[in-house]
Amino acid sequence: xxxxxxxxxxxxxxSGTSVKIxxxxxxxxxxxxxxxxxxxxxxxxxxxxxxxxxxATYEQGVEKDKFLINHASLTLSTLTVTSAHPExxxxxxxxARKTGGFWNTEAFFGQGTRxxxx
Amino acid sequence: xxxVVQSPLSLVxxxxxxVTLNCSYEVTNFRSLLWYKQEKKAPTFLFMLTSSxxxxxxxxxxxxxxxxxxxxxLNITATQTGDSAVYLCAVEAIIISYGKLTFGQGTIxxxxx
Numbered sequence: 259x260x261x262x263x264x265x266x267x268x269x270x271x272x273s274g275t276s277v278k279i280x281x282x283x284x285x286x287x288x289x290x291x292x293x294x295x296x297x298x299x300x301x302x303x304x305x306x307x308x309x310x311x312x313x314a315t316y317e318q319g320v321e322k323d324k325f326l327i328n329h330a331s332l333t334l335s336t337l338t339v340t341s342a343h344p345e346x347x348x349x350x351x352x353x354a355r356k357t358g359g360f361w362n363t364e365a366f367f368g369q370g371t372r373x374x375x376x
Numbered sequence: 377x378x379x380v381v382q383s384p385l386s387l388v389x390x391x392x393x394x395v396t397l398n399c400s401y402e403v404t405n406f407r408s409l410l411w412y413k414q415e416k417k418a419p420t421f422l423f424m425l426t427s428s429x430x431x432x433x434x435x436x437x438x439x440x441x442x443x444x445x446x447x448x449x450l451n452i453t454a455t456q457t458g459d460s461a462v463y464l465c466a467v468e469a470i471i472i473s474y475g476k477l478t479f480g481q482g483t484i485x486x487x488x489x
Contacts, residue, residue, distance in 0.1 A: 264418075267417075290475075292477065294479075298454060298471070299484075300481065300482075301480060301481045301482050302464070302466075302479045303477040303479075304477065304478070304479075307471075307476065320427050347396065351418055351419075353477075355475070363420075365410075365475075365477060367412075367418040367419050367420075367422070368418055369418050370418045372416045
């Protein structure tokens with residue numbers, strides 16, 4: 259099946275620094291990628307939808323300047339958590355759908371990134 | 377606002393038992409309902425349902441959708457300890473040219489030997 263690679267799988271950073279998380283579709287092109295956040299024992303909350311070549315669409319309550327999304331190619335989207343604070347500590351997961359096969363394909367998920375801000 | 381509610385939130389059974397997980401939804405511009413299994417990391421895909429009344433099966437797992445009642449169930453027969461996981465239901469809504477997934481809270485299934 260299709261593979262979505264997310265990197266890094268785990269990161270610990272100091273408060274005030276920025277962290278970049280990459281999401282790559284390895285064997286297919288993805289016009290649209292999605293970024294989710296998951297708190298312990300809770301479900302996935304959509305943060306933003308990343309569209310190749312255009313600005314991301316953010317969900318209500320998600321700060322655009324805090325969570326910068328770049329989708330520069332059909333196989334790569336990045337999420338940068340800027341000026342991270344301990345409350346940003348969470349599990350971040352990306353997903354992608356195949357371009358062109360949209361109507362009959364599921365979303366493939368990356369392995370997730372566990373961010374800990376100390 | 378799109379809404380997905382799963383029940384029960386947690387379930388503890390013994391190996392060999394059969395379980396039924398529920399998912400109800402309210403969504404504008406419904407396209408599909410998906411079930412995922414999440415163990416330690418990212419969710420893995422189980423089923424995608426788009427039509428009412430057509431059961432999808434994969435081994436001991438099966439699922440069906442009722443678009444009139446806005447409801448889906450996921451059945452697992454002869455459960456095994458390896459079935460222990462969080463099961464997520466997600467509903468896809470069409471937003472212009474792409475699908476947006478809204479997830480339920482998940483059902484934590486624990487299967488004891």
